[in-house]
Amino acid sequence: MDVNKICIVCPKGCHLNIEMNRDNAFLRVTGNLCIRGEQYAREEIDNPKRIITTTIKVIEGSIKRVPIKTATSISKSQIEDFITSATSMAVNAPVYMGDVLTIDGIQMKYICVIGRTVLKVDTKL
Amino acid sequence: MKNSFDVVIIGGGPAGIAAAIESKANGASTLIIERDAFLGGILNQCIHNGFGLTRYNEELTGPEYAEREINQLTRAEVTVYKNTMVVTIDAKEHRIKIVSKDYGVLWINYTSLVLAMGCRERARGSVILPGKRPAGVFTAGTAQFYINIMGQKIGNTVFVLGSGDIGLIMARRLSLEGCKVIGVAEIRSFSSGLNRNIAQCLEDYSIPLMLEHTVVEVHGDSRVTGVTVARVNERYEPIESTKAFYACDTLLLSVGLIPENELTVQAGIKLDAYTKGPVVNQELETEVDGVFACGNVTFVHDLVDYVSASGKRAGHAAALYALEAETRQREMAISVSLGSNIAMLMPQRIVKQNRSEAFEMMLRVSKRIEKGKIIVSNDREILYTAIRSYLSPGEAITLSVNYPNFNLPIKVNVIEL
Numbered sequence: 001m002d003v004n005k006i007c008i009v010c011p012k013g014c015h016l017n018i019e020m021n022r023d024n025a026f027l028r029v030t031g032n033l034c035i036r037g038e039q040y041a042r043e044e045i046d047n048p049k050r051i052i053t054t055t056i057k058v059i060e061g062s063i064k065r066v067p068i069k070t071a072t073s074i075s076k077s078q079i080e081d082f083i084t085s086a087t088s089m090a091v092n093a094p095v096y097m098g099d100v101l102t103i104d105g106i107q108m109k110y111i112c113v114i115g116r117t118v119l120k121v122d123t124k125l
Numbered sequence: 126m127k128n129s130f131d132v133v134i135i136g137g138g139p140a141g142i143a144a145a146i147e148s149k150a151n152g153a154s155t156l157i158i159e160r161d162a163f164l165g166g167i168l169n170q171c172i173h174n175g176f177g178l179t180r181y182n183e184e185l186t187g188p189e190y191a192e193r194e195i196n197q198l199t200r201a202e203v204t205v206y207k208n209t210m211v212v213t214i215d216a217k218e219h220r221i222k223i224v225s226k227d228y229g230v231l232w233i234n235y236t237s238l239v240l241a242m243g244c245r246e247r248a249r250g251s252v253i254l255p256g257k258r259p260a261g262v263f264t265a266g267t268a269q270f271y272i273n274i275m276g277q278k279i280g281n282t283v284f285v286l287g288s289g290d291i292g293l294i295m296a297r298r299l300s301l302e303g304c305k306v307i308g309v310a311e312i313r314s315f316s317s318g319l320n321r322n323i324a325q326c327l328e329d330y331s332i333p334l335m336l337e338h339t340v341v342e343v344h345g346d347s348r349v350t351g352v353t354v355a356r357v358n359e360r361y362e363p364i365e366s367t368k369a370f371y372a373c374d375t376l377l378l379s380v381g382l383i384p385e386n387e388l389t390v391q392a393g394i395k396l397d398a399y400t401k402g403p404v405v406n407q408e409l410e411t412e413v414d415g416v417f418a419c420g421n422v423t424f425v426h427d428l429v430d431y432v433s434a435s436g437k438r439a440g441h442a443a444a445l446y447a448l449e450a451e452t453r454q455r456e457m458a459i460s461v462s463l464g465s466n467i468a469m470l471m472p473q474r475i476v477k478q479n480r481s482e483a484f485e486m487m488l489r490v491s492k493r494i495e496k497g498k499i500i501v502s503n504d505r506e507i508l509y510t511a512i513r514s515y516l517s518p519g520e521a522i523t524l525s526v527n528y529p530n531f532n533l534p535i536k537v538n539v540i541e542l
Contacts (some may be wrong), residue, residue, distance in 0.1 A: 013321040050325070063274065064276050115189050117170065
């Protein structure tokens with residue numbers, strides 16, 4: 001069986017044609033312009049993953065929310081658990097871009113990276 | 126405080142920051158004026174990833190891209206005035222009037238000025254949107270600000286009109302934050318968003334994309350209660366028999382961006398009817414001596430990486446102008462015009478340069494073309510030609526065009542094959 005997917009690795013957005021075997025496992029892909037497209041196609045069939053970004057509350061920060069992202073891509077089936085767990089999360093200012101943070105989900109612990117430096121309120125940048 | 130600089134840049138987003146770093150690196154005293162309390166512009170609210178693949182060779186979120194740029198700017202020791210608005214450009218006297226709480230109202234003198242004001246969203250007034258005027262109608266960028274910066278939820282059930290990238294990204298963001306996004310209507314037969322965003326923002330969240338559909342009525346008194354959506358014919362007229370009601374409390378508009386050029390117009394700088402940005406030459410100088418422009422104020426770019434590259438080019442040219450201003454002689458400019466299947470292009474003028482190397486041209490086609498031949502030429506020579514597949518109005522094309530040997534008008538055509 002064949003499936004058509006758009007590669008999301010870069011803004012080129014290659015049109016992938018993915019061939020699968022009888023057990024619906026990845027067989028081969030055409031239409032990708034680079035090797036990353038093949039990796040994406042393989043993963044998209046076996047275990048689709050995404051980097052997820054959201055914001056969490058900052059206490060005493062110069063802004064109210066700080067953006068975070070998962071350090072690595074997580075399974076699509078874990079997205080809801082991650083977002084729900086991040087909703088109740090808060091950090092104290094200051095936080096710096098690149099700081100690592102762990103969010104405890106029901107399914108697993110999610111390693112996240114802070115995406116913006118937020119100093120304490122009234123601190124001059 | 127200092128009120129005279131070699132180069133003054135209006136706007137502290139990615140274009141302005143790149144222009145400032147490059148200007149300073151070339152030895153010009155440089156000032157950036159930013160109306161917000163933070164540098165980085167709209168990147169700060171674009172928390173999704175996908176930025177920087179060209180510039181940094183890695184996938185960053187908007188705030189990460191912004192902070193890297195800001196850190197470089199800080200190291201370059203460029204002067205920055207935040208919370209400051211430019212209210213007047215006096216191009217004749219090479220000065221601008223600024224207003225801010227910290228500095229009051231004053232004039233700043235410049236040798237070169239760089240316009241880097243970015244673009245803004247087309248809003249409800251820009252599209253025909255009949256019906257009532259209840260609360261709950263947001264542009265995608267406003268919704269993005271409420272959610273990502275303020276941390277506020279904007280509604281429960283959302284319909285999206287228009288399929289620009291910000292609309293697609295917000296459809297995903299709203300879904301993640303627990304809203305139900307019931308559909309995205311696009312009046313044209315194709316989305317202007319990137320293919321990857323249709324895949325990762327709509328398909329991942331099972332949000333239907335309704336091509337050749339539009340909102341024909343907004344319902345609700347104090348708050349949106351729903352929208353009527355209809356299919357359109359080839360003249361974009363709604364087909365009566367296809368009308369359907371969708372109950373929702375929020376309508377998001379993602380109907381395009383336009384360069385923000387109020388200051389440009391007020392300064393008497395000529396705008397291009399197609400890009401809606403100032404007419405510029407290949408060094409990003411406008412038709413007014415010493416005024417340069419870069420980033421989305423000139424042409425709405427697809428990626429921030431290209432905006433930074435544009436800023437760098439303008440910053441370079443502005444610094445050279447400032448440092449060599451007395452000896453500079455303006456050359457007659459060659460005009461570049463739109464031929465078949467071209468919706469817009471930039472630069473619109475080519476000036477003689479010392480090094481007759483290739484120059485960069487950006488264009489958008491006016492319709493989808495499966496396979497097309499791009500030709501840039503004058504009456505005597507072909508300056509660029511190539512055959513390309515899958516040309517789409519949603520994806521700008523960048524060409525490296527040979528500098529002409531003859532002082533003749535240039536025309537750009539895309540021939541369907």
